[in-house]
Amino acid sequence: MSPRQVLLLCGFGAFLDGYDIQALGLAIPGLAQHMAVTPTAFAPALSGSLAGMAAGALLLAPYADRIGRRKMMVFSLILIGVTTAALFTVVTPGQLAVWRTATGLGMGALLPLAVTMSAEAAPATRRVLIVTLIASCSGLGSFAAGLLAPVLDKIWGWHGIFAVGAAMPLLAALAFAAMRDAPPASQAERSAPKPTSLPAAVAGLFSAPYRLRTILLWSIFFISLFATYSLISWLPTLLTTAGWARPDAMRATGFLALGSIAGGLLLARAADKGRAVPALASAYVIAAIAFAVIATAPSSKGAWIGLIIAVGAGSIGSQLALGSLASTFYPAEIRATGVGWSSGIGRVGSIFGPLALASMMSLQIPPAHIIGSMALPMALCALLVCLLPKALVHEAA
Numbered sequence: 001m002s003p004r005q006v007l008l009l010c011g012f013g014a015f016l017d018g019y020d021i022q023a024l025g026l027a028i029p030g031l032a033q034h035m036a037v038t039p040t041a042f043a044p045a046l047s048g049s050l051a052g053m054a055a056g057a058l059l060l061a062p063y064a065d066r067i068g069r070r071k072m073m074v075f076s077l078i079l080i081g082v083t084t085a086a087l088f089t090v091v092t093p094g095q096l097a098v099w100r101t102a103t104g105l106g107m108g109a110l111l112p113l114a115v116t117m118s119a120e121a122a123p124a125t126r127r128v129l130i131v132t133l134i135a136s137c138s139g140l141g142s143f144a145a146g147l148l149a150p151v152l153d154k155i156w157g158w159h160g161i162f163a164v165g166a167a168m169p170l171l172a173a174l175a176f177a178a179m180r181d182a183p184p185a186s187q188a189e190r191s192a193p194k195p196t197s198l199p200a201a202v203a204g205l206f207s208a209p210y211r212l213r214t215i216l217l218w219s220i221f222f223i224s225l226f227a228t229y230s231l232i233s234w235l236p237t238l239l240t241t242a243g244w245a246r247p248d249a250m251r252a253t254g255f256l257a258l259g260s261i262a263g264g265l266l267l268a269r270a271a272d273k274g275r276a277v278p279a280l281a282s283a284y285v286i287a288a289i290a291f292a293v294i295a296t297a298p299s300s301k302g303a304w305i306g307l308i309i310a311v312g313a314g315s316i317g318s319q320l321a322l323g324s325l326a327s328t329f330y331p332a333e334i335r336a337t338g339v340g341w342s343s344g345i346g347r348v349g350s351i352f353g354p355l356a357l358a359s360m361m362s363l364q365i366p367p368a369h370i371i372g373s374m375a376l377p378m379a380l381c382a383l384l385v386c387l388l389p390k391a392l393v394h395e396a397a
Contacts, residue, residue: 003121007130009175010114010121011137013073016169017111018141020080022253023165024049024100025233026149029246030158037093039237043358045097046233047351052104054347060109061116061340062198065333069117072109074176079106081170087162106169108347111138111323112340119327119335125272131327132268135320139260139312142232146254150247201337205330212390213329214338220322220384221346224284227377228315230353231256235308238357238367248301252308256316259309263317271325277388280318284382287314288375295372315378319346 024046032039056076064072083103090096115135122130145161152160205214235256239249263283270279290310298304323343330338360370 005179006121007118007134009172009179010118011134012172012175013077013110013114014134014137015141015144016077016080016165016172017107017114018138018143018257019145019168020084020103020107020141020165021138021229021232022142022145022149022257023161025236026145026153026250026253027158027161028237029240029249030153030161031093031096034158035091035093040358040362041093042096043355045093045100046354046358048097048101049104049107050229050347050350050354052101053108054104054344054351056105056108056110057112057340057344057347058108059198059344060105061112061343062201062337064109064113064116064336064340065201069113069120069336070176070179073113073117074173076106076109076113077169077173077176079103080110081166081168081173084162084166084169087166088159108344109340111135112336112343115323115327116336116339120332127328128271128276128321128325129265129268132264132271132321135323136261136264139257139264139316139320142257143254143261146250146252146257149250153246153250198337201334202341204334205338205341210330210338213388214342216384216387217322217326217329217342218345220381221319221342222349223377223384224315224319224322224349224381225346226349226353226356227374228319228353229350230357231311231315231371231374233354234357234361235371238361238370239304241361242367244301252301252305255305255308256312259312259314260316260320262309263313264320265317266313267317267321271321276321276325277385280321280388281382281385283314283318283321284378284385285314287311287318288378288382290314291372291375291378293372295369295375297366297368311374315374318381 028039028042031042060072060076080103083099083106086099087096090099115131118134119127119131148164149161152164156163235253236249239252240246244252267279267283270276290307294307298307323339326339326342327335357370
């Protein structure tokens with residue numbers, strides 16, 4: 001298939017990632033009402049989903065370095081579609097947690113594979129921008145979920161949200177299966193040796209040229225996704241608790257995704273021009289400030305939406321650009337492993353975020369204060385990003 005076809009399909013794959021990430025958080029109010037439980041009863045499902053994503057990124061995505069990107073993409077999409085369809089059979093939060101963990105396995109591999117495939121199809125001069133554009137489709141998927149969920153919820157209830165989430169990946173799997181494998185973009189990638197095993201590939205991430213960037217990437221991914229997935233998972237519920245109507249809370253979540261797309265593209269453009277570090281650090285600082293202002297409990301919905309957009313641009317937008325940048329940090333033979341493990345370590349952080357916020361909710365801390373507490377991890381990410389130049393110097397060498 002042509003590079004353009006690869007990029008289009010990878011963009012659709014990233015779109016599915018964003019939709020699915022948002023789907024459970026959007027469905028929780030309806031699920032809680034349907035099952036007659038409190039929203040916090042779904043904390044295991046949220047964290048189980050994220051645990052599955054971590055396992056998928058760490059264990060499934062690296063196989064693409066050995067058996068091929070497209071084959072792993074097809075497998076991941078089928079896994080997502082089948083396990084999401086199985087949600088129609090659940091009657092308890094525990095059953096939901098089991099199936100969402102299985103879905104997470106496919107989701108964890110999906111975005112790293114989309115990033116890796118698009119990085120190899122994009123021209124080197126605009127690679128970070130193009131890959132971030134592809135990754136930003138995840139934000140577009142979240143935005144679409146926020147807009148579609150009120151309509152689907154009104155017509156079919158929570159079943160409708162998951163019905164769309166099951167159908168799309170199965171259609172995407174058919175599209176990827178019908179395509180031929182794309183040839184490597186360069187002679188170096190065509191002749192690159194394949195790692196003999198997963199441990200060997202992971203060990204390569206800590207070889208002398210890549211050790212520092214790996215440690216920094218993993219640290220930033222872990223802390224950043226701790227904060228962003230906490231927000232993605234609980235924002236509709238927190239806003240509903242704060243007195244918002246459920247449809248308004250769902251739409252506000254879409255603005256979070258909209259901000260992430262704008263922020264990610266602006267950061268990627270800065271990265272392609274050699275200004276990745278100051279741009280990323282500034283974005284995390286903006287997110288920290290926005291979170292801190294939210295803690296003051298703004299009085300108007302307009303102020304809330306503006307701050308939510310700023311949070312999306314600074315926190316999730318940074319994550320999109322950082323993931324795209326990670327794809328340029330490693331050679332072809334360990335690229336999927338490098339991107340997958342960075343994402344996987346971040347997903348580990350994301351497991352603890354929803355649990356931490358659920359604990360705060362159980363203490364009846366005001367929703368604005370809960371959201372505002374995420375300012376601290378954003379500030380820490382800004383500090384760690386400032387250490388990236390050392391890793392970039394090693395890469396240049």
